[in-house]
Amino acid sequence: MPTFPNVRLANRPLHFIYLCDCSGSMAAQGKMQALNQAIRQSLPGMARVARENPEARVLVRAVRFADRAHWHIAEPTPVEQLQWQDLQAGGVTAMGEALELVAAQLASPPMEERALPPVLVLISDGQPTDDFEAGLALLLRQPWAQKAVRLAIAVGHDADQEVLQQFIGPDPEAQLPAGEVPGASGEMPRHRTGGSGRSPRRPLQASNATTLAQYIQWASTAVVGAASMPASRVDGDVSGSNIPLPDLPPTMVDMVEDVGPVVW
Amino acid sequence: MTWILPENSQLSFEGLSTPLHVLKGLGSGSQGQVYEVELAGERLALKWYLPACIARDRQLESRLAAAIGATAPSASFLWPIALLRPTAATQAQLRCRESGFGYLMGLRPPGFVGAIEHYGGRVDLELRQVLRACLELTDAFHALHSRGLCYKDISLGNLFLEPSSGRILICDNDNVDVDGRDLGSVLGTPGFIAPEILMGRARPGANSDLHSLAVLIFRLLTRHDPFRGALEREIRCLDEPARRRLYGEDPVFIFDSEDQRNRPDPELHPAPLVTWPIYPRELQALFLQTFGPGLREPGRRALTGQWQEALSRTLDRRQLCPSCGQENFPAIGADAPAAPSCWNCGTVLPPPLELELPCARVVAATGTTLHRHHLDPLQPPQWDAPFAEVVAHPSDPQLLGLRNASGSDWEVTLLQGRQITVAPGMSCNLAALRELHTDGGVIRVRR
Numbered sequence: 150m151p152t153f154p155n156v157r158l159a160n161r162p163l164h165f166i167y168l169c170d171c172s173g174s175m176a177a178q179g180k181m182q183a184l185n186q187a188i189r190q191s192l193p194g195m196a197r198v199a200r201e202n203p204e205a206r207v208l209v210r211a212v213r214f215a216d217r218a219h220w221h222i223a224e225p226t227p228v229e230q231l232q233w234q235d236l237q238a239g240g241v242t243a244m245g246e247a248l249e250l251v252a253a254q255l256a257s258p259p260m261e262e263r264a265l266p267p268v269l270v271l272i273s274d275g276q277p278t279d280d281f282e283a284g285l286a287l288l289l290r291q292p293w294a295q296k297a298v299r300l301a302i303a304v305g306h307d308a309d310q311e312v313l314q315q316f317i318g319p320d321p322e323a324q325l326p327a328g329e330v331p332g333a334s335g336e337m338p339r340h341r342t343g344g345s346g347r348s349p350r351r352p353l354q355a356s357n358a359t360t361l362a363q364y365i366q367w368a369s370t371a372v373v374g375a376a377s378m379p380a381s382r383v384d385g386d387v388s389g390s391n392i393p394l395p396d397l398p399p400t401m402v403d404m405v406e407d408v409g410p411v412v413w
Numbered sequence: 414m415t416w417i418l419p420e421n422s423q424l425s426f427e428g429l430s431t432p433l434h435v436l437k438g439l440g441s442g443s444q445g446q447v448y449e450v451e452l453a454g455e456r457l458a459l460k461w462y463l464p465a466c467i468a469r470d471r472q473l474e475s476r477l478a479a480a481i482g483a484t485a486p487s488a489s490f491l492w493p494i495a496l497l498r499p500t501a502a503t504q505a506q507l508r509c510r511e512s513g514f515g516y517l518m519g520l521r522p523p524g525f526v527g528a529i530e531h532y533g534g535r536v537d538l539e540l541r542q543v544l545r546a547c548l549e550l551t552d553a554f555h556a557l558h559s560r561g562l563c564y565k566d567i568s569l570g571n572l573f574l575e576p577s578s579g580r581i582l583i584c585d586n587d588n589v590d591v592d593g594r595d596l597g598s599v600l601g602t603p604g605f606i607a608p609e610i611l612m613g614r615a616r617p618g619a620n621s622d623l624h625s626l627a628v629l630i631f632r633l634l635t636r637h638d639p640f641r642g643a644l645e646r647e648i649r650c651l652d653e654p655a656r657r658r659l660y661g662e663d664p665v666f667i668f669d670s671e672d673q674r675n676r677p678d679p680e681l682h683p684a685p686l687v688t689w690p691i692y693p694r695e696l697q698a699l700f701l702q703t704f705g706p707g708l709r710e711p712g713r714r715a716l717t718g719q720w721q722e723a724l725s726r727t728l729d730r731r732q733l734c735p736s737c738g739q740e741n742f743p744a745i746g747a748d749a750p751a752a753p754s755c756w757n758c759g760t761v762l763p764p765p766l767e768l769e770l771p772c773a774r775v776v777a778a779t780g781t782t783l784h785r786h787h788l789d790p791l792q793p794p795q796w797d798a799p800f801a802e803v804v805a806h807p808s809d810p811q812l813l814g815l816r817n818a819s820g821s822d823w824e825v826t827l828l829q830g831r832q833i834t835v836a837p838g839m840s841c842n843l844a845a846l847r848e849l850h851t852d853g854g855v856i857r858v859r860r
Contacts, residue, residue, distance in 0.1 A: 151733065151740045152537050154691075154757070156636055156684035161651055194414075201570075203533030204638075263681075266652045296650040363415065371443065379656075380443045381566050381588075382606065383469060384598040391652040395443055396465040399417070399509050 160204050163265040163377050164225060167211040168247045169236055170273035176238035180274060180304055183358040187365040189233040195369040196229045205265055205377030215240030218247035244277035245284030255293040266376050266392050267297040270368050271316050276309035285315060298376055298392050301352045302364050313352035320350045349394040363398045371395035414438060417461055417509045418448055426497040461515035472596040477516055480589050486556035489549055491518050491584040521573060525582055528572040532636055536576045540740040541731055545579030547630045548724040549796060553583055554626055555717035558619050563592040565617040567625045568602035569632060592619040601625060603656050604638060608708055611661035620711040627703040637685040639704055642667035642675035666704035691756045693742050696723045729775040736760035745774060766843060767859040777813055777843055779805045788853040804840050814840035825849040
């Protein structure tokens with residue numbers, strides 16, 4: 150029976166790393182459970198995106214940080230093999246140390262010589278209690294961290310937005326001349342905001358479990374897709390970054406929870 | 414997954430006399446969500462756009478309306494059937510406050526898989542089915558371009574294949590536009606975008622479709638990207654600026670006849686080193702043309718008609734290796750190499766038995782089919798309706814016959830001159846056959 154030759158495909162690794170705040174405050178109002186659920190629920194969709202991108206090997210890791218930072222998943226794990234073990238909350242917020250752990254892994258070696266841009270997702274509900282600046286400086290000294298897509302999700306309203314913005318890097322929209330509204334010149338906005346002033350270049354505000362799940366799903370599917378096998382391009386996609394980020398998920402009306410935050 | 418349209422709901426839309434039953438969400442992408450729906454007893458697919466997609470593509474609605482009015486260029490397109498705008502009552506039921514719209518199209522039949530499944534090596538196809546898929550793809554684009562339309566965004570992502578037959582379906586026809594009118598904002602998919610579009614020197618149209626089409630055919634035939642060779646090896650982080658260099662600023666075809674800078678690396682890019690040599694020079698020449706001078710001069714890209722001819726002739730030259738059974742496509746007639754050998758096992762291929770038809774010479778190999786266009790160049794190919802098929806004898810696979818798949822008798826002359834009739838459904842032994850008369854023309858056996 151003749152068949153198409155069984156050839157090995159060219160591919161590159163895509164490292165996806167979660168940095169999860171497990172401080173004591175995450176225990177409040179079910180935030181920790183909501184994050185565990187959101188990540189676990191997002192895995193099938195992430196596996197599907199990985200399957201649709203045979204030129205990328207999507208490898209997932211996770212760091213948890215509280216009193217200290219530790220690798221929660223130390224081994225770069227193919228997403229289809231990943232089983233999410235629940236994170237537990239308790240302690241303070243060693244975010245700086247978490248960045249140091251990631252920095253060490255983004256050095257070459259252990260990073261491969263050739264790869265797709267890594268995706269780093271920082272999720273936090275509070276403020277760092279250690280030397281965040283030192284950790285960030287160490288991270289951003291690594292060329293792979295500079296090339297990485299860095300996203301941040303603020304869980305609830307007590308997260309330190311400024312710290313999360315520093316992790317992401319400067320928001321290009323914020324650098325417009327004073328008084329100028331993005332897109333007012335008639336050109337497309339540099340970042341598509343989904344109509345609510347949100348931008349993936351700013352911390353994503355997850356005020357309830359539904360929104361948190363949406364952002365986690367977006368980061369693990371749409372962003373992974375954009376960093377590995379890009380989707381269609383349209384006019385106005387030229388952005389300041391090395392990876393054009395996909396649209397944020399639309400703001401959905403939640404038929405049940407449309408009464409304001411229920412979980413916290 | 415949060416679905417904008419509630420699943421298992423009855424929704425009314427402007428212009429529809431009966432409510433639409435939304436059965437379930439099928440999938441979502443960067444532009445919108447796709448649902449399975451039922452309308453007046455018929456199962457259909459509905460694509461609903463995300464607000465951000467509508468906001469940045471202001472001509473989307475008018476383009477769709479024009480496409481719906483124009484109807485599908487061929488059966489290979491899952492073409493938009495009707496534009497759906499929600500009534501006020503429906504809008505209130507949607508889980509998205511911003512108003513939106515969508516369109517109805519045919520449901521993808523079972524058995525079709527994303528072309529990416531073939532690219533990723535997860536479905537088994539024979540080479541002839543891959544070639545057939547490429548041929549149907551060029552037929553579809555030929556029909557589209559002949560109508561003065563262009564597609565703008567063809568890629569592996571919007572092509573579906575039926576592995577058993579090589580039939581294709583093209584979806585996401587919402588960027589289709591009148592060539593040159595430029596009502597739209599899509600530029601294409603990275604890796605498939607023509608260099609002049611990527612570099613902002615031109616707008617997408619039929620000429621850039623020819624580049625994207627060639628990339629897609631190359632990727633289907635070789636399971637590799639035509640521009641990823643040694644120059645990609647030098648790139649550490651494959652991001653947007655790197656892609657711009659590789660595909661826009663300085664694109665070099667990995668098999669360019671002169672520029673050797675971007676040859677495949679045996680370690681990193683093993684696939685094209687195996688697959689490219691399988692195809693005949695005539696087919697390779699179209700890639701060398703499109704990805705050579707055609708990169709800088711869009712007018713020099715291979716045309717859909719040239720692809721149709723080259724792919725069709727390649728299929729007609731299919732031979733099976735007597736040793737390993739693999740499909741080979743060596744040139745025949747005057748261009749035939751002295752002693753062609755199998756790309757897979759190196760066995761020298763014996764001179765084949767050829768069928769001479771009014772418009773083609775076809776090598777007799779099990780599974781090869783004959784179509785109306787082999788008899789009459791003005792006939793469309795009708796891939797799903799062959800009038801004859803080369804078959805192996807059920808108990809002796811070495812014995813080849815020609816099965817009458819037409820609706821009428823064949824008058825056959827055997828080698829000794831005896832005349833027999835072969836009724837529809839019957840097969841006659843090619844080794845005994847001199848010529849046969851079909852209702853469309855004469856077939857002679859050349860030894």
